[in-house]
Amino acid sequence: MPEPQPQSAEPTASDSLKKFQKELSAGTVSLALLAVLGAATEPMYGYQIAKRLEHEGEGVLSGKQSALYPVLRNLCAAGLLDSHVEPSIAGPPRRYYQITAAGREALREWVAAWRATRDSVDSVLQGLPQ
Amino acid sequence: MPEPQPQSAEPTASDSLKKFQKELSAGTVSLALLAVLGAATEPMYGYQIAKRLEHEGEGVLSGKQSALYPVLRNLCAAGLLDSHVEPSIAGPPRRYYQITAAGREALREWVAAWRATRDSVDSVLQGLPQ
Numbered sequence: 001m002p003e004p005q006p007q008s009a010e011p012t013a014s015d016s017l018k019k020f021q022k023e024l025s026a027g028t029v030s031l032a033l034l035a036v037l038g039a040a041t042e043p044m045y046g047y048q049i050a051k052r053l054e055h056e057g058e059g060v061l062s063g064k065q066s067a068l069y070p071v072l073r074n075l076c077a078a079g080l081l082d083s084h085v086e087p088s089i090a091g092p093p094r095r096y097y098q099i100t101a102a103g104r105e106a107l108r109e110w111v112a113a114w115r116a117t118r119d120s121v122d123s124v125l126q127g128l129p130q
Numbered sequence: 131m132p133e134p135q136p137q138s139a140e141p142t143a144s145d146s147l148k149k150f151q152k153e154l155s156a157g158t159v160s161l162a163l164l165a166v167l168g169a170a171t172e173p174m175y176g177y178q179i180a181k182r183l184e185h186e187g188e189g190v191l192s193g194k195q196s197a198l199y200p201v202l203r204n205l206c207a208a209g210l211l212d213s214h215v216e217p218s219i220a221g222p223p224r225r226y227y228q229i230t231a232a233g234r235e236a237l238r239e240w241v242a243a244w245r246a247t248r249d250s251v252d253s254v255l256q257g258l259p260q
Contacts (some may be wrong), residue, residue, distance in 0.1 A: 016208045016210060016236050017243065020157055020160065020161070020239075020240050021155030024158070025157075026156060027151075027154035027157075028250075030153070031255075036254060039257040056253050056257055077143075078149075080146060088227070106147065107258075109150075111255060111258070113151050113154065114154065114251065114255070117151075117158055121161060121188075121244065121248075124165050124166060124183065125161075125241060128165055129169065
């Protein structure tokens with residue numbers, strides 16, 4: 001008979017990697033979404049945004065497509081995106097997103113903050129033994 | 131008499147920058163702390179770690195020194211750091227931190243995850259109009 005699993009297992013390296021990746025993605029997914037819509041020449045719907053991220057971000061940011069929707073909603077609530085619903089010939093109506101003027105301003109600030117953080121982290125990592 | 135402030139003000143660009151920076155720092159501060167201790171040749175106490183981060187990370191990661199302690203405690207709880215207290219001639223006893231074997235393994239994984247995320251974000255940002 002197998003040993004019963006202890007109620008609270010020791011945290012494993014893979015638990016801590018999962019937690020780290022989740023923390024890392026919290027800010028970076030918002031930035032990537034805003035950047036995709038900042039580069040877009042017309043409103044995009046969720047699936048298009050997910051495909052663009054998969055293509056440009058090599059799939060690392062995208063994960064499950066469903067994970068994008070809460071982030072899109074948060075960016076709308078913060079006034080950084082606008083959205084509207086349009087009927088679709090192919091199926092149910094689609095919600096289209098576009099960046100607002102406040103979103104463009106935020107994007108400029110976020111890109112600067114991202115670059116500063118990125119360079120700091122890379123500079124700290126350079127101290128590591130190879 | 132001044133107008134009363136509305137109960138729930140519209141979110142501003144600076145609110146959203148603050149939120150973005152907070153999200154970005156959640157993962158990156160843990161990574162930077164682990165990297166500093168991964169590069170250290172002997173146990174370090176909080177103030178030393180903060181100074182090292184300020185120096186190498188050009189101050190962007192450090193913020194307030196007090197913000198490091200919860201992160202150090204989390205890394206200890208996850209088994210990635212060990213700590214012990216030593217008396218100090220200069221004042222109160224100091225808690226020293228050092229990286230564990232599990233911490234070194236996690237650091238290798240986190241560095242790889244960081245580089246993949248960083249490159250994805252940078253690739254998405256390249257699509258932006260300059």
